[in-house]
Amino acid sequence: MRRTRHDPRYEVLPGTCKLCPNKVVYQQAAGADTRMATYRACRSCDFWLTCLGYMMLGDQDPDGRRVLRIDGRHYLTWTKDQGLPPEIGYAGSWVLHYTLLDDPRETVHATEEVWLMGTIPDHFRARMPDNAVFVPPG
Numbered sequence: 001m002r003r004t005r006h007d008p009r010y011e012v013l014p015g016t017c018k019l020c021p022n023k024v025v026y027q028q029a030a031g032a033d034t035r036m037a038t039y040r041a042c043r044s045c046d047f048w049l050t051c052l053g054y055m056m057l058g059d060q061d062p063d064g065r066r067v068l069r070i071d072g073r074h075y076l077t078w079t080k081d082q083g084l085p086p087e088i089g090y091a092g093s094w095v096l097h098y099t100l101l102d103d104p105r106e107t108v109h110a111t112e113e114v115w116l117m118g119t120i121p122d123h124f125r126a127r128m129p130d131n132a133v134f135v136p137p138g
């Protein structure tokens with residue numbers, strides 16, 4: 001039987017994530033290794049810490065794409081000029097109408113460029129409250 005060789009890009013560190021019960025997995029990708037070693041956060045929490053960082057940038061990513069948090073789900077929208085986020089996994093092809101909760105005029109925005117990044121885990125929800133609501137079309 002052949003043994004699988006150790007892959008240095010993927011390694012479980014001793015101990016668990018500081019933020020959840022997951023084991024901490026070390027990955028040499030996109031600078032995540034350094035962050036994860038520093039913060040002792042698992043891959044999932046590292047992802048959500050990045051999203052928390054977007055919130056601290058004023059609900060946008062470093063390139064200005066808009067963050068929406070609706071019903072506990074995290075979305076990223078962008079303009080054609082801004083282009084796709086570099087880390088895009090999947091982009092929806094539906095038109096999304098929304099208003100921002102801190103907009104007293106309740107301006108309805110429409111976008112076709114939207115990435116559903118996932119449901120915000122319970123242990124991040126308190127720090128990442130909704131900032132928008134869907135508006136039914138029409």
Ligand SMILES: [Zn+2]
Pocket residue numbers: 017018019020021022041042043044045046
């Ligand atoms: Zn974690």
